[in-house]
Amino acid sequence: MFVVDDDRRICEALADLLSTFDLHVVTFGSAAQYLAYPQPDIPACLVLDVQLPDINGLDLLTQARQGTLPQIVFITGHGDIPTSVRAIKAGAVDFLTKPLKEADLMRAIHAALAQDRVARRERAELTELHRRLSRLTPRERDVLPLIVSGLLNKQAAAELAISEITVQSHRGRIMKKMRAGSLAELVRI
Secondary structure, eight states: OEEEOSOHHHHHHHHHHHHTTTOOOEEESSHHHHHHSOOOSSOOEEEEESOOSSSOHHHHHHHHTTTTOOEEEEEESSOOHHHHHHHHHTTOSEEEESSOOHHHHHHHHHHHHHHHHHHHHHHHHHHHHHHHHHTSOHHHHHHHHHHHTTOOHHHHHHHHTSOHHHHHHHHHHHHHHTTOSSHHHHHHO
8 A cells, every 4th residue: 555645644644544454554745755666566556645746646647557556546635526537537446535534545445456456467467478479489470360360270371371280280389388278268368
């Protein structure tokens, strides 16, 4: 859990509150401090004030979406509808106004943590898929789109001007390297 708010009292109060829910909290007084902090590779949530001294929280959200920062719950003492709509459209989990209601904050944090777990799992799966694809030879990469598009070995061989047996051989290695048990699974991957 991360909290970024330029009001030290808010940071302390949120840290105290969240620790009662067994959440480890690290607080920051500015976006720059948060960005300089080494991000652990664990599910997290960023509770972020909209008005910060160095960078607007919405601008930080825009930067965050270009990287792998955790899900964001905005808090503000000066919320308005256009700002809240902009935050939600940009991917924030929730937009809460101060004074915060404990139940609303905890609901938003739990939702953000759940979304962050899913996002991390999807990134890990995608990384693994890229790793598997990188193990394919250039010719196997030529064969892959043909077989997943539904072409028969004979048709793929004609398309690539190679023998059908060679396509069968490449297909077998592709299935093994991609860890696919069937053509349907390979297509899904």
